[in-house]
Amino acid sequence: MISIKGYFYDGQTSKRHQGRLDVYPDSNLVSLHIYNEHDRPIKEQYAMDDLKIESRLGQTEREIVIQEDKLFVSDDHDSIDLLCEHTNHHPFNSLLHKLENHIGLVVVFTLLTIVSIWSTVVYGVPYMAKSIADKLPTVVEEQFGTGLDVLDNSILYPSELDEKTQQELRIFFQPYLEAHPHLKPKVAFRTGVGPNAFALPHGQIVLTDELVEMVENHHELLPVLFHELGHIEHKHLVRRALQDSMVALVILFITGDVESMDIMAGIGALIIDLTHSKEFEREADHYAIKKLAEFNISTDYFVTVMKRFSNYKKDKISEQDNPHYKAITDFLSTHPPTEERIALIKQFDNK
């Protein structure tokens, strides 16, 4: 006989009774003793099949449901585990608690989880995003706005370059833009975010006044223009949007929890952006260098403009020479370090 002390709820009222469950595995009988404060104990008889034992879960009380609506709870886990062996309790349910309490297995599970999520997020998702973006009909892409109006209303201001300079630059860029008819590139000038350039959907490229003022001759703008064309050619924006939403799906799939999505999806998107934005930049750099060669323009301009960017940054934040600091900022930065970008040219020249 297995005897289990605990508490009993009859399923009719919320009153808790002290109780004892005596199980006779051989005869398939269960007798339940219910103790009341005033009356004599009540004894009820059940068959083993009337019991449904909930699986063990952490330190929580064990729940035994009797005939669907009565409940017996107890923390006598040993006796209940013994009872499980004699009933039709599913072995998987006891296995779970063993897995959860085997420290070595928990470590292995954690590592396996990290590896599978990491490889999905860092390799699987970008690969899928790339193949989807390549097959994506342009019709779908055109449903995205350029987003330039949003930027104009927030961080960008109208260009302060005089009309003559703007016109000059447009004419200067003309042949290079016309060489990419399938991208339908357009150039716009704005100010407000320091020397910078970026590519938006629909072939919209934005150059800032500060960038135009930073360079000494128009040719130095070409590597930047080609770099942005590279972003458009490789559909980086679409790929990034796809990646971020796929990461959100992966996280949702794992946590199964819509309410606390934000921070977890944020971390996922951050990891993927940190590891892949640099790759996008490298792809765009490659494209820029290839195009410079095609148009017979010296790659020195690429080096010069890169140096100008990095000098500008140094002046701005007076970067410390602490190597740890540098390693961290390199990882957190969205672009590869300048030296690496310049070294790319040398690689290319050697080919």
Added chain:
Amino acid sequence: MYKEPLDSTSSSNQESTLGFEFRGDGWEYFKIWIVNVLLTIITIGLYSPWAKVRNKRYFYSNLFLNNQSFRYLADPFSIFKSRLIAIGALIVYTFVYFTYPIVGLALGLLLIISIPYFINKSIEFNHRMSAYNNIQFRFKGSYFGAVMVLLVWPLLGLLTLGMLYPLAWLKMNQYIVNNSSYGTSKFNFTATAGDYYKIFFICLGTLIPVGGIAFAIMTFATGYSFIGAVLIGVAYVGTIVYFMVSTANLFYSSLMLDPHSFQSELTIMGMLKVMLINLFFTIITLGLYFPAAQVRMTKYISSCIAMNAHGSLDSFVAAEKENVSALGEEMGEVFDFA
């Protein structure tokens, strides 16, 4: 191990304050969670209903009131079946939408019309699957009532540029609470529109002046614009936390389960501390701290809520048996409206 529950059979008018208490443990839950995550991954998601139930059971079974715990009763297999139906519906809908747009549009309309129904069913399911002292919670909402609080009131809020949002929110909570019961005992929601407008105006009264000052600094003293940015950041975070804390306090302290009432004393500093610790550890562990963060938050919130019991808690009576499928809940998750 067992502490005796409040014995109040002798004097039925005895008043006492019974605190909620969450006895879960971050590390213990992490182990349960990680096993669930891995099983979900290797079964490409098929295990997720079982994971969901096991995780939920952990939170319910560790939540104590008067030394007796809550229970989560859902059967993973019924969730699994409902999820299959919901996913099937999504696939059919997507397929039809792209091949026969007109039919797709009609289906979309049908879906919108059925959202209030499914939301009712979803709340019904969650209440039905929650029990305390072996007595289940219940929810009985009408389609019309759901349409009012889900569509009409928020729309009025939008049309009045937010001036009616506090009222819309009150209506929403009234709808949920007043249609809920514990066994056969009905809940009541006692908050007034004034309570919600007070929170609304305190938020506006903080954000508008601070925003104005910050804007002035950024416009006229451009050298100090970072002060403006910091000011906006602090006011923004502070207001959000104030809003979370005060709406939660208002919600719980407005609950009545006649003759019992509830009180809630979450504080901005207490909540901020939990949020910052959770945020910090979740980020530096790249998400592995997430389950422990959930435990810490639940512990904190439970520790701030208490029931003002008037007399015994032994006399609640179970409601009639009824079956609710998990379809509403799963439709809500798959179509993302719950």
